Amino acid sequence: MNKLLSDINSPIDLRKLSKEDLPKIAQELREFIIDIVATKEGHLGASLGVVELTIALHYVFNTPKDLLVWDVGHQAYGHKILTERKDVFHTNRRRNGISGFPKRDESEYDTFGVGHSSTAISAALGMAIASKLQKNFTKQHIAVVGDASIASGMAFEAMNHAGVTDTNILVILNDNAIGIDPSVGALKMYLTNVKKGTQKQDNIFEALNFEYSGPIDGHDIFAVVAELERLKTVKSPKFLHVITTKGKGLKQAEDNQVTYHAPGKFDKVTGELTPKDTTHLPPKFQDVFGYTIVELAKENEKIVGITPAMPTGSSLKYMMEEIPERAFDVGIAEQHAVTLAAGMATQGLIPFCNVYSTFLQRAYDQVIHDVALQNLPVIFCLDRAGLVGEDGATHHGVFDLAYLRCIPNLIIFAPLDEVALRNIMYTAQLGLKHPIAIRYPRGRGVLLDWKQPFQKIEIGKGNCIQEGTEIAVLSIGAIGTIMIDVLQETTFSTKVAQYDMQFVKPLDEPLLHEIFEKFDTIVTLEDGVIKGGFGSAISEFASQHNYSNRIHFCGIPDRFIEHGTVEELHSACGISKNAMKELLISILR
Numbered sequence: 001m002n003k004l005l006s007d008i009n010s011p012i013d014l015r016k017l018s019k020e021d022l023p024k025i026a027q028e029l030r031e032f033i034i035d036i037v038a039t040k041e042g043h044l045g046a047s048l049g050v051v052e053l054t055i056a057l058h059y060v061f062n063t064p065k066d067l068l069v070w071d072v073g074h075q076a077y078g079h080k081i082l083t084e085r086k087d088v089f090h091t092n093r094r095r096n097g098i099s100g101f102p103k104r105d106e107s108e109y110d111t112f113g114v115g116h117s118s119t120a121i122s123a124a125l126g127m128a129i130a131s132k133l134q135k136n137f138t139k140q141h142i143a144v145v146g147d148a149s150i151a152s153g154m155a156f157e158a159m160n161h162a163g164v165t166d167t168n169i170l171v172i173l174n175d176n177a178i179g180i181d182p183s184v185g186a187l188k189m190y191l192t193n194v195k196k197g198t199q200k201q202d203n204i205f206e207a208l209n210f211e212y213s214g215p216i217d218g219h220d221i222f223a224v225v226a227e228l229e230r231l232k233t234v235k236s237p238k239f240l241h242v243i244t245t246k247g248k249g250l251k252q253a254e255d256n257q258v259t260y261h262a263p264g265k266f267d268k269v270t271g272e273l274t275p276k277d278t279t280h281l282p283p284k285f286q287d288v289f290g291y292t293i294v295e296l297a298k299e300n301e302k303i304v305g306i307t308p309a310m311p312t313g314s315s316l317k318y319m320m321e322e323i324p325e326r327a328f329d330v331g332i333a334e335q336h337a338v339t340l341a342a343g344m345a346t347q348g349l350i351p352f353c354n355v356y357s358t359f360l361q362r363a364y365d366q367v368i369h370d371v372a373l374q375n376l377p378v379i380f381c382l383d384r385a386g387l388v389g390e391d392g393a394t395h396h397g398v399f400d401l402a403y404l405r406c407i408p409n410l411i412i413f414a415p416l417d418e419v420a421l422r423n424i425m426y427t428a429q430l431g432l433k434h435p436i437a438i439r440y441p442r443g444r445g446v447l448l449d450w451k452q453p454f455q456k457i458e459i460g461k462g463n464c465i466q467e468g469t470e471i472a473v474l475s476i477g478a479i480g481t482i483m484i485d486v487l488q489e490t491t492f493s494t495k496v497a498q499y500d501m502q503f504v505k506p507l508d509e510p511l512l513h514e515i516f517e518k519f520d521t522i523v524t525l526e527d528g529v530i531k532g533g534f535g536s537a538i539s540e541f542a543s544q545h546n547y548s549n550r551i552h553f554c555g556i557p558d559r560f561i562e563h564g565t566v567e568e569l570h571s572a573c574g575i576s577k578n579a580m581k582e583l584l585i586s587i588l589r
């Protein structure tokens with residue numbers, strides 16, 4: 001451990017030091033972050049980019065009394081290390097370890113739980129108004145928000161409100177000109193011009209009644225400290241524009257900012273990524289989507305692709321590279337992405353709107369009001385559906401089956417494997433009478449020979465994967481491969497049938513009648529919440545048709561699931577291979 005940092009356990013220790021010590025602390029903090037993330041993995045680039053800003057904030061402001069809110073929070077590793085968690089930081093994102101994002105129940109310095117972008121200004125404003133009502137006029141309220149996150153509608157809503165409140169709020173724009181992928185849109189152009197000094201129009205932040213300062217070099221810790229100290233004296237809404245470099249301090253991270261947003265393991269000295277041999281592994285579901293939409297779009301000119309700021313994560317980047325005129329990164333704007341797709345669909349285009357399951361929660365009304373109510377054939381591709389692992393509770397895509405199932409007109413499909421994903425994408429672009437949501441998990445599928453010729457899928461049909469005599473397991477989506485493995489590995493397989501139901505809506509009712517009439521015991525299996533999800537749909541079917549079969553519901557229980565590996569979390573939720581094996585043995589006993 002480096003000398004200065006080893007003596008810092010909280011901002012109280014930091015504030016005892018002289019300003020002249022701060023550059024050395026920045027260097028040591030940067031090394032500490034690189035050292036841990038190189039082996040423990042996580043979000044690297046964003047945290048390296050705000051090392052000086054983080055130190056300056058805790059040095060100038062009296063945290064935790066002064067309230068600091070990080071937008072998204074993926075850049076808060078330095079914040080966590082400086083706020084009493086240095087000694088446990090190696091547990092970051094690990095099961096029973098600290099979260100990868102600020103969390104209120106983890107530390108009083110984590111004033112607001114984050115993970116989804118563009119919430120910080122609203123939260124900080126809420127705190128500022130509370131302080132005013134409580135006659136506390138000394139407390140500072142600071143939101144640190146990135147250039148991609150501030151472009152999201154919710155951030156603008158907050159700025160619009162904050163500008164007419166006489167509150168002590170400081171919005172700090174951390175402008176590194178990139179999100180996970182390069183930032184997009186007119187705001188990006190505006191900020192670029194501001195930085196170049198060629199911006200002619202009025203300053204939009206001043207137009208919203210903020211006292212604007214900057215842009216300043218966010219890596220010049222003395223300049224940042226001085227400006228923050230000046231801003232402490234300004235009691236009305238204020239806006240500080242800092243310019244940083246994502247990945248600052250590690251050359252590879254600066255040169256490959258997209259990759260080093262979350263690089264996996266790397267050599268902490270050379271910065272080189274730890275090589276992974278993926279040649280004999282099945283593809284990632286996202287790549288099956290990415291390659292397949294290009295294949296389909298080349299044949300069908302009506303196909304367009306949309307992603308809200310996740311070209312790399314969704315793999316829509318392949319279409320953006322090959323057919324840029326029909327592939328759109330709209331920035332962090334899920335609501336806009338959905339209604340943009342709806343507008344396109346009214347004109348006969350076939351929009352594939354790719355949104356992470358958890359992020360689609362932000363566009364729920366748009367799905368109902370702009371797509372389903374008008375019965376527009378938008379094709380939602382919900383990546384990261386199910387438990388996603390180390391990102392934890394803010395990112396698990398476990399609610400989509402429940403929150404979508406109640407919407408009329410919407411078809412809901414979950415592919416068992418890569419071939420099913422390709423076939424439903426092919427089927428959807430042939431032309432559907434309704435919108436469809438296709439949900440698939442983070443990570444890899446199971447098929448090496450996934451690139452098979454397309455086959456049309458009959459809407460509303462399930463498949464029997466294996467016949468059996470005593471128990472029927474009804475699985476939905478890729479979690480069904482766990483059950484396939486169980487039945488291949490155990491001796492009781494003749495007693496257990498498995499059905500890949502494929503559709504949560506519409507259910508394959510003829511098949512369900514056959515199953516409920518043949519088997520006394522039914523097991524439902526989903527990588528999603530049981531309450532309101534696939535299991536609930538089956539339960540409703542049974543009740544509606546007066547079936548009294550025993551039904552075991554396997555899925556995510558009614559609580560938020562923290563971070564860990566997907567295997568650890570599947571086991572904790574009782575949907576791992578071993579858990580399913582034990583359940584079947586207990587039923588058959």
Ligand SMILES: Cc1ncc(C[n+]2csc(CCOP(=O)(O)OP(=O)(O)O)c2C)c(N)n1
Nearest residue numbers: 046115116117146147148149178179180309
């Ligand atoms: C609502 C929502 N959509 C998408 C994401 C995924 N995401 C995480 S970080 C990020 C980019 C953030 O860029 P920026 O705000 O500029 O911060 P930086 O990483 O540059 O510090 C995105 C799109 C998210 N966390 N929340």
Ligand SMILES: CC(=O)[C@@H](O)[C@H](O)COP(=O)(O)O
Nearest residue numbers: 072074115262313384391442
């Ligand atoms: C911080 C954030 O929201 C994104 O970086 C998210 O963690 C990406 O998830 P994937 O790694 O599954 O693409």
Ligand SMILES: [Mg+2]
Nearest residue numbers: 146147178179
């Ligand atoms: Mg950015």
